[in-house]
Amino acid sequence: MANLAGTTPASALTAARSSQPLLTIEGLTVDFSGVQVIRGIDLTVARGESIGIVGESGSGKSVTWLAALGLLPRTATVSGSIRLDGEELRGAAAMRLDRIRGRRVAMIFQDPSSALNPVIRIGRQVGEVLARHQGLSGSSIRAEAKRLFELVGLPDAERRFDAYPHELSGGQNQRVMIATALAGKPDVLVADEPTTALDATIQAQILDLLTTIRRETGMALVLISHDLGVVSETCERIMVMYGGLVVETAPSESIFASPRHPYTQGLLAALPPFEGALRQLVPIEGQVPEPENMPPGCPFAPRCPQRMAVCEVTIPRLAQTEAGGFSACIAGPATEAQKPLSLKTSVLA
């Protein structure tokens, strides 16, 4: 685009605004009846960025975003700050949140069939968002819904307007969910395991679709997944969570080539390779800690092969690594990153 070279005052202003993060989370903690499950998360999402949040079950990757959008039940105590374009969302009035959720930040979930209302035609469900957030009515709703259905690749969009969720397949329902999420023209789409319930070839279609839409609309994408492969191929930046903390964040290319945190290294070593020689998988011994029995120091210390005495008493802070990332490890940054491919290879075939 030409506006990069010729910086008119107007485009300079846009550039300045876009360098400021769109969404900022600072010191986020979440407690469920006295048990802390999110223990201080800091993160920023820039405009148009794609960020992947990875972690095993119980790491807090979904709760972080439910808390950010005020979607947790009243039993949860949330503290910290969540700002969208500088506007504080934590503790915001329900009416204000209603204008933000769906309009500026949209979220889609793993199971599309339970997120859609089974007794309402899908056209009306998309139409509801269009009426609320775009102020559309009547035939313009139908036209816009049809455009969205076409955008998400729902075949036979015109006829599908009057279909019920049970008449569609899982992949098609997820497309409807994405269309509904896009109806408010959000700045950020938070997708929580959007392809986990789908078959492999359909997963490929949906991930491809999310990337295409992000490029075309300039929307930021937060992709929450347990699958390192899924985030690796879809996101520019990766954030690894463990025990309610962020343990490593880095650009996608560097985190897989040279993981710094022992947990990230462990995850990659545990993953069966799909290319190259077969090797013995190296599991991470032990279990993910329960929130009520969280170790006092680094949450990963009990399972960590590089554990030192200090790890059991101190919670490490994120520190910058040379590859433009951050890792929360006392032992890690000093040692040479262990690449999973340099592990012992063995012929298993």
Added chain:
Amino acid sequence: MTAGILDLQGISRSYSTRQGLFGKKVPVHAVDEVSLSLKEGQTLALVGESGSGKSTTGRIALGLERPNSGYVLFRGTELPATDTPAWRRMRAQMQMIYQDPLAALDRRLSIIDQVREPLDIHDIGSASKRNNKALAMLDAVGLNASHATSLPYQLSGGQRQRAVLARALIMQPALLVCDEPVSALDVSIQAQVVNVLMDLQKELRLSLLFISHDLKVVRQVSQSMAVMYLGRIVEFGETHLLLSNPTHPYTKALVSAVPVAGRRTRERIILKGEPPNPAARPTGCAFHPRCAIARPECVSVCPTFSTLPDGRSVACHAVHTNPPTKEVGS
């Protein structure tokens, strides 16, 4: 034909289902003319998406379902009729584990009681010997004495799946059918269970029929694999050949759809359309509505298997290596 430990010969299984509440019954061909052979001590992976018939094939292999046609041979002998004493004797040598270990375990019984139960049922050894054997089996899958006295809910997902594995292996079966055994587990735990399974396979000379949709795990554990689509096998051969150089367009798409950590830009084959409904199976090659290279004959004629020089079988009109019917000048 070389007899393996398990041979499926042309098995088919159909169910009838109603279309709508009052609609007429239509047959659904869950498994259609499937032939497979598993060699002793090896692992055969069955891969495919939901509705491809891979789980039904696994159940037929154990005699839990009868095929409408075709034969199941275990060590060269046809499987006796289900629920007969002869079948029960044979079934002690064939076990199965499922995706959800919590559903497979009795919530009110301790782990050791459940692992020992098959020995109790078949009345093998004295009570103390049975207990010791069960403890030894638990030890082999990496569970200790304190896990043994626990109830299922007190264990983590990976530990439960190991308990299920211990129970399946205590009768020293020759064949283990695993239906998505590690799909519900986190990556770090999945590696623990995969390693235990492979170590025990070597030690006990187990043969595995490994049903999975995860090609990364399939690559890790299996020597041969069969790709199923809507009840039929579309490609069958050595795992490393199929994954490094898939031939059938569906296998190609499946392989290219595998998300690989650390790989960003690549060409992914994005299939058009949805996996079709087994109740409305397309004519000819069932894959033709989604196939990029479909030809007119694919719509009407179901392709037969051709064997490639590397030993794999492929059912696709576009693959002709032994062209017996190739017309002159075409």
